[in-house]
Amino acid sequence: MIDFFGMKGVPFTREIATHQLFDSSSHQEAFARMEYAVKNRMFCLLTGDAGTGKSTAVRVLAEQLDPIQYRYLYICDSGLTPKLFYREVLQCFGIKPAFRATDAKRQYQALMLDIYENEKKTPVIILDEAHHFTESMLQELRFILNFKGDSMSPLALIIVGQPSLRNQLKVKHLEAIEQRIQMRYQMVALTESETTSYIQYQLKAVEAPHEMFSEEAFQAIYQYSKGIPRKVNTFCSSSLMDARLQGKKIVEKSNVDRVMNEM
Ligand SMILES: Nc1ncnc2c1ncn2[C@@H]1O[C@H](COP(=O)(O)OP(=O)(O)O)[C@@H](O)[C@H]1O
Ligand SMILES: [Mg+2]
Known part of the structure; x- marks a missing residue:
């Protein structure tokens, strides 16, 4: 690895370990609500603009779930169809899916009830990138959550997507699904002071030898970046590189401006 200001690692990466994540107020709230939803087998909707940290929050949740109490499945497939959904769930939970979709649906229902009633565990299913789902996939959520004549749900389902997903669910014929949402949260960007803390926190994690960014x-x-973590990362990485190429010890506003202009 090239020497990067004498740091002990690369800051502002996607692969950041969950124990090194920055605890922004939005991240905390998203986590707390999802945790509650999971404990109570709810249907939860997590939205937020691209790069605000939705998938990251979900990753933290996955790591915290006790495997003795939960069986967890994360699906990130923007082209998800009902058929693919049932296949994926069955396969991941160790069951060979039937060829016909209606049979696979029945297998899915039996499996969820079995995990809940016999294994005494809660299945937790997370569907990411749900703003790309077709209407038929969104419609299917009704059946995915319908058990025993719609009297109960053995699972927790969290759907995750960009804010447009909320509007997609508001249309008339999806009202029945919208009404089922028991927990919702929209993640927001970092505030200005959180952004500064976020950057400092990331630099501390790689033991940056001194202050790396000027106040400006x-x-x-x-x-x-408007405080969107993914954009903050891009600006920080690129402007650090820019400063390094110029032989500077610290990132100045001019470096950030140049990065902005090149984008
Ligand atoms: N709490 C956090 N702490 C540190 N980095 C974060 C945090 N939340 C998001 N990030 C960074 O921002 C990037 C984008 O987050 P991500 O969860 O993929 O956003 P979304 O799913 O909302 O598009 C991640 O790759 C990660 O590097
Ligand atoms: Mg994501």
Whole structure:
């Protein structure tokens, strides 16, 4: 690895370990609500603009779930169809899916009840990138959650997507699904002071030897990124690189501006 200001690792990466995540207020709230939804086998909707940290929050939840109490499945497939959904669930939980969709649906229902009633565990299913789902996939959520004449649900289902998903669910013929949502949360970007703390926190995790950004650089990063973690990462990485190429010890506003102009 090239020497990067003498840091002990690469900051601002996608692969950040869950124990090194920054605890923003939005991240905390998303986690707390999902945790509650999972404990109470609810249907939960998590939305937020691209890069606000939805998938990251879900990753933390997955790591915290006790395998003695839960069976967890995460599906991130923007082209998910009902048929693929049932196949994926059955396969991941160790059952060979029947060829016919109606049979696979029945297998799915039996499996969820079996896990809940006999194994005494809660199945937790997370569907990410749900704003890409077709209407038929969204319609199917009704059946995915319908057990014993709709008297109960043995599973927790969390659907995750961009804010447009909320509007998609508001249309008339999806009302029955919208009404079933028991927990919802929209993640928001970091505030300006959180953005600065986020950057400092990431730098601390790689033991950056000194302050790496000037006050004006922090301000510019917030202004351009609007506090969206993925964008903050891009600005920080690129402007660090820019400063390094110029032989500077610290990122100045001019480095952030240049990165912005190149985008
Ligand atoms: N709490 C956090 N702490 C540290 N980095 C984060 C955090 N939340 C998000 N990120 C960073 O932002 C990037 C985008 O987050 P992600 O969860 O993929 O967003 P979304 O799913 O909402 O599009 C992640 O790859 C990660 O590097
Ligand atoms: Mg995501």
